[in-house]
Amino acid sequence: MDQLLQQIVAGLESGSSYSLIGVAVVVIMKSTDVPNFAMAQMGLVAAYMAWFLSGDPALGGVGWPFWLAVLIGLIFAAVLGAVTQYLLVRPLTGLSNQPLAVFCALGLGWISIDFLNDEGLPTFLDWFPVTDEGFPLAVAIILAVITAMLTYKMLRSWVKPLIELDHFPLLLLTIGLTFVLGALLEIWWGSTPKRFDSPWSGKTFDVGNTRIGWDEVITISVGLLIVSGLALFFWSKWGVRMRAIAEDGPTARMLGINAGVVSLIAWAIGTFVAGAAMILNTTSTVVEVGSADSLILKGFIAAVLGGFTSLGGTFAGGLLIGVGEALAGGQISTSLQPTIALLVVVLVLLVAPGGFSRIARTREV
Amino acid sequence: MTEAAASSHPLYPVQGAGLARYRSQLTTLGVFLFLGLLPWLPILGWTDIFDSGNNFGRGNLAFVFAWATAGVGFNLLVGYSGTLGLAVAGLFAIGAYGTAILSAPSGLREALVGYDWPFFVALPVVCVAAAIIGVVIGFPAARLKGFFLAIATLALGDLLVKIISLDDKVWSGLKTNGGTGKQVPQFAIPGLDRVLSYYVLSLGALFVVMVAYTVLTNRRLGRTLKAVRDIDIATGPIGISSTYYKLVAFGLSAFSAALGGAMWAQNTSFAQPNTFKTGMLVFLLVVLIAGGVSHKWGPLIGALFFVFMRQHLQDTRKLLFLILGITLILCVLILPSGIAALPERFRDSRWVKDLQRRLQLLTDFSS
Numbered sequence: 001m002d003q004l005l006q007q008i009v010a011g012l013e014s015g016s017s018y019s020l021i022g023v024a025v026v027v028i029m030k031s032t033d034v035p036n037f038a039m040a041q042m043g044l045v046a047a048y049m050a051w052f053l054s055g056d057p058a059l060g061g062v063g064w065p066f067w068l069a070v071l072i073g074l075i076f077a078a079v080l081g082a083v084t085q086y087l088l089v090r091p092l093t094g095l096s097n098q099p100l101a102v103f104c105a106l107g108l109g110w111i112s113i114d115f116l117n118d119e120g121l122p123t124f125l126d127w128f129p130v131t132d133e134g135f136p137l138a139v140a141i142i143l144a145v146i147t148a149m150l151t152y153k154m155l156r157s158w159v160k161p162l163i164e165l166d167h168f169p170l171l172l173l174t175i176g177l178t179f180v181l182g183a184l185l186e187i188w189w190g191s192t193p194k195r196f197d198s199p200w201s202g203k204t205f206d207v208g209n210t211r212i213g214w215d216e217v218i219t220i221s222v223g224l225l226i227v228s229g230l231a232l233f234f235w236s237k238w239g240v241r242m243r244a245i246a247e248d249g250p251t252a253r254m255l256g257i258n259a260g261v262v263s264l265i266a267w268a269i270g271t272f273v274a275g276a277a278m279i280l281n282t283t284s285t286v287v288e289v290g291s292a293d294s295l296i297l298k299g300f301i302a303a304v305l306g307g308f309t310s311l312g313g314t315f316a317g318g319l320l321i322g323v324g325e326a327l328a329g330g331q332i333s334t335s336l337q338p339t340i341a342l343l344v345v346v347l348v349l350l351v352a353p354g355g356f357s358r359i360a361r362t363r364e365v
Numbered sequence: 366m367t368e369a370a371a372s373s374h375p376l377y378p379v380q381g382a383g384l385a386r387y388r389s390q391l392t393t394l395g396v397f398l399f400l401g402l403l404p405w406l407p408i409l410g411w412t413d414i415f416d417s418g419n420n421f422g423r424g425n426l427a428f429v430f431a432w433a434t435a436g437v438g439f440n441l442l443v444g445y446s447g448t449l450g451l452a453v454a455g456l457f458a459i460g461a462y463g464t465a466i467l468s469a470p471s472g473l474r475e476a477l478v479g480y481d482w483p484f485f486v487a488l489p490v491v492c493v494a495a496a497i498i499g500v501v502i503g504f505p506a507a508r509l510k511g512f513f514l515a516i517a518t519l520a521l522g523d524l525l526v527k528i529i530s531l532d533d534k535v536w537s538g539l540k541t542n543g544g545t546g547k548q549v550p551q552f553a554i555p556g557l558d559r560v561l562s563y564y565v566l567s568l569g570a571l572f573v574v575m576v577a578y579t580v581l582t583n584r585r586l587g588r589t590l591k592a593v594r595d596i597d598i599a600t601g602p603i604g605i606s607s608t609y610y611k612l613v614a615f616g617l618s619a620f621s622a623a624l625g626g627a628m629w630a631q632n633t634s635f636a637q638p639n640t641f642k643t644g645m646l647v648f649l650l651v652v653l654i655a656g657g658v659s660h661k662w663g664p665l666i667g668a669l670f671f672v673f674m675r676q677h678l679q680d681t682r683k684l685l686f687l688i689l690g691i692t693l694i695l696c697v698l699i700l701p702s703g704i705a706a707l708p709e710r711f712r713d714s715r716w717v718k719d720l721q722r723r724l725q726l727l728t729d730f731s732s
Contacts, residue, residue, distance in 0.1 A: 035512050088694070100698075158699040167512035168449055169697045172654060175647060176693030183687035191683075293643060297523070300516055339527050342520040349517045350505050 002210045007330040008323055013216040013284070015322020016223035020277030021299025022306065022314040023227055024270040029308050031242040031266035034089055034170045038177040039274045040292035040299060042084070046077035046275030047282045048185055051196040059194075066199055074275045081271025082264050088173060089267070094161040095260050101155035109148030116140035178296075182289045193288040201283055215284045222280060226273055227315045233269075234311075242266055301345040320344075389661070393579050397572050404561055424560045425676055427632050429668045430567035435625025436652040436664025437574045438618035444659030445587060446614035447594030449515040452502050453649050455525030456495050456619045458641035460626025462529055463491030465549040465636055466540050477548040478540055484552040492623045498525070499619020500612050507611040522646070530638035546637035549630045567628045571665070574621045579661065581617075590614060651689050654696045657703025666705045 021040050028036045036042075050073030055061020062069075091097035117140040135143065162169055200214040233239045244252040245262050253259050277299075282291060298321060305317025321341045329337035384391070403426075435457055442450050467487035469479025482490075502521045506514050530544045541547060554562040581587060593600055593607045600607045630636050648671060656667020671689075678685040696703065702710070711717060 088698075091698070155699070168515070169701065171449075171512065171515060172650065172693055173697045175650065176690040176697070179647060179686045179690030180694065181690075183683040183690065186683040187687070297520070301520070304513070304516060339524060342524045342527065345520045346505065346517055346524075349509055349513060 002208070003330070004327075005207075005210045006212070007326045009210075009212055009216050009220075011323035011326030012319055013219045013322070014281075014326070015319040016219045017277045017281040017295065017318075018298040018302050018321055019315040019318020020223050020226060020273055020280070021295055022302030022318050023230060023311055024274040024277065025299055025303045026306055026308055026311060026314050027230065027273065028266055028270040029303070030246045032085070032089065032093065032263040033167075033246070035167050035174065036270070037171055037174040037296060037300075038084075038181060039174075039270065040278060040296035041178045041181045042080055042271045043077060043274030043276075043278035044185065044282075044287075044289070044292045045080055045181065046073040046271075047196065047278040047287050048189055048194075049073035049076050050279055051194050051282070051287045052189070055194070055196075070279055073279065074272055077275030078268040078272040081267040081269075081274075084177065084271075085264050085267035088177070089170070089263070090260065091159045092162050092170065092173070093263075097156060097159040100159060101152045104155055105148040105152035108151050109144045112147050113137075113140050113144040116143050178292075182292070186289050191289060193286040196282050196287045198283040213284075215280075219280045219284070222276065223315070226276060227311055230269070230273070231311055238262065238265055298341050301341050304345050305348055389583060390579055393575055393661075397568070397575070400568055401565075404564060424563065424632070425672050427560070427563040427567040428629070429665070429672045430564075430571040431625050431628035431632055432648070432652050432668035432671060433625075433665040434567070434571045434574050434628060435622045435649060436656065436668055437571070437578050438621025438625075439649060439653050440659065440664050441578060441582070441590070441621075442614045442618035443653060444663070445582065445590040445594065446611055447597075448503075448507070448611050448614060449511065450503065450506065450518045450615060450618065451515050451646060452499070452518040452522030452525070453618065453622045454641050454643075454646040455522030456499060456622035457626035457629070457645060457649070458526050458529055458636070458638070459495045459498065460491060460623030461549070461630035461636045461641075462541055462547060463494065463623065464488055464627040465547050465630055467491060468552070469548075469550050477550065478542075479550075484550075488624075488627055491627060492620050495623030496616040496620040499622075500616045502619075503612045503615030507608045507615070519646075523642070526638055526641045529641075541638075544638055546635055549634050549636055551631055551634055563628075563632050566631060570624050570628045574624060577617075582661075586610075586613070647689065647693075651692060655692050655703055657705030660703060660705040663703050663705040667703065670704060 021043070024039050024043070025036055028034055028039070050066075050069045051061070052069075053062045053064045053072055054066045054069035055063070057063040087100045087103055091100050116135050117137055118134045134140070198215070200218055203214045204211050205214065206212070234243060241252070241257045241262050242265070244255075244257060245259055249259065278292070278295070281295065285291065298318070301321060302314050302318035305320070306312070306314030321344060324344065325337050325340045328340045435453065439453050442448055442453075464484070464487050466479040467482045467490065468484045469477050469481070471479060471481045502518060506517050506521070509517055529541050531541075551559075552562075552566065553559060554565060557565065582590075589605055589610055592603075592605065593610050597607055652664055652667040652671050654667070655670050656665065657663030670692075674688055674692075675685060678688065700707075
């Protein structure tokens, strides 16, 4: 009996981070209709940031207080989400592609000044009859400016909004983003798993004969807090606007709602929640690039259980998957544990594609 | 004039008369003749671009053909029927593991134990079994739409890999050797050296799949699949069962994925469940998307691109993932129809049109 309680609490803990990722996916899906596969990876950036700022200076950290580090990590993640929306999602959803073009032009120009100055032309231009050594700085700058202008011009004319807002290109875009972020994190901070200590890690208390960790209690309660906060937010001014855009975009825009700003806010909130989920998840284990991979799939499954619309359904779904996994692992066989979530998603999509939400999406005719 | 206009319709081309009618089949044959003779032609040594120090050139081309084999079926499923079946990595794993287990000698070490079937019996059996599994996966998935279908098939494909890594806990006859991996007995064509033998084998697999693809998509099936993709709802009243055709696409794609997996395993000589996780799916997506969705030569071009990248960045895995991620993002943003469509895009670009018009003016003026 004690063992059962322990397993349920452990399941609720892991389920809480699944559902937070799921909730983050649902917030973005609800407001901008983008299936964000990179959600967990974007949250992982917050976890890395918090680990880096709060870590022991002897192990490569900065040594700031834990709460400050977490706060800065979360804000960083929110900014990252907003920037992603501003640069990558905007041009595909019919808004301006100018930010993307400016960003790419400046970035490429900046990189190519350095490159041209040090190494001359890239190897695929070896046939060009100029010196193999680097250019003088002035020439390098002129060439870089030309590169930047060409990039700007090309991106401005080539990046077109999707004709029909299809999920597939957006899914591909976010899958690509997942890999870019993972690779950048690995290049920046190395691939060794990092120990991320929180003030409560390792501390436990007893309920009857059962030993329960503080991290379990905190993860579950923070999850509940965030979901109820989000539920309240959707009744606030900007929350209502968000739902209006999701319900009927063109009409809402005709009534004067700024779709760009709404979607920017949604992405910031979504990544903030994902960052919280990843910080909670990594404080009880370790920070590593691989930790996002399994979480995103479970988060999507939780979102499927909520029908990609209902926050409560998503949260309950995530908890259910977590508890189901823990019980299957503890009571039946540990090898069954990873298959539970996958079986759940298939069954749910077959029996009730709408999940726990009462109304199935009626996007298709 | 009207006839020319009709035959150049991008979606439903009208076939010409005489030999022109078989243009696409003849091109396919020509390309494969060239590729088949390539190892014996000492021209320009261009396989060296797949070479980094050791003699990897031809060996890497064999990898290209294996990836392209899986990509062709994926293309049929995603490009033609518009069904986002993402179970392809799991089916790839079934091809790799299936041939390894069936053709391995019995009663040896745990990593190399199997049923001792001849390779050319094991290969078709595994591919047909994979096609049946593909249809079984497709049956529930075909009821779903778009993005939900993608998630369901992603989960099912992951489930297949999980079952492989479970091993004896499911059924002792599976002999997959759990998560530690399985050694693949390599089939050598008598009279050819090792690398050349994989080259010919993989090229043969790609040839079979490409011929089937060309024949099927030029006929009724290809047109029907396009109709299912473009006007899914309206297919019922016309008398086409969209579910049936989606299942056909699922089965064919599973067959080619398993064939590609088998060839891939022949090349690597070792298979491990961890290889077939999401990373493998992304590689296949790069092969498909960078090459060009619903373009006949897309998968081959995408596979060339992918293997080229992998060969040159094999020392730094993170850099490879960075480049592949950027490639996917760029493909979605500026090149939705892939590398294979670049010539067409160039031909249709405003710049070339302008140039053509000026040339026309010039010739008119001078005559």
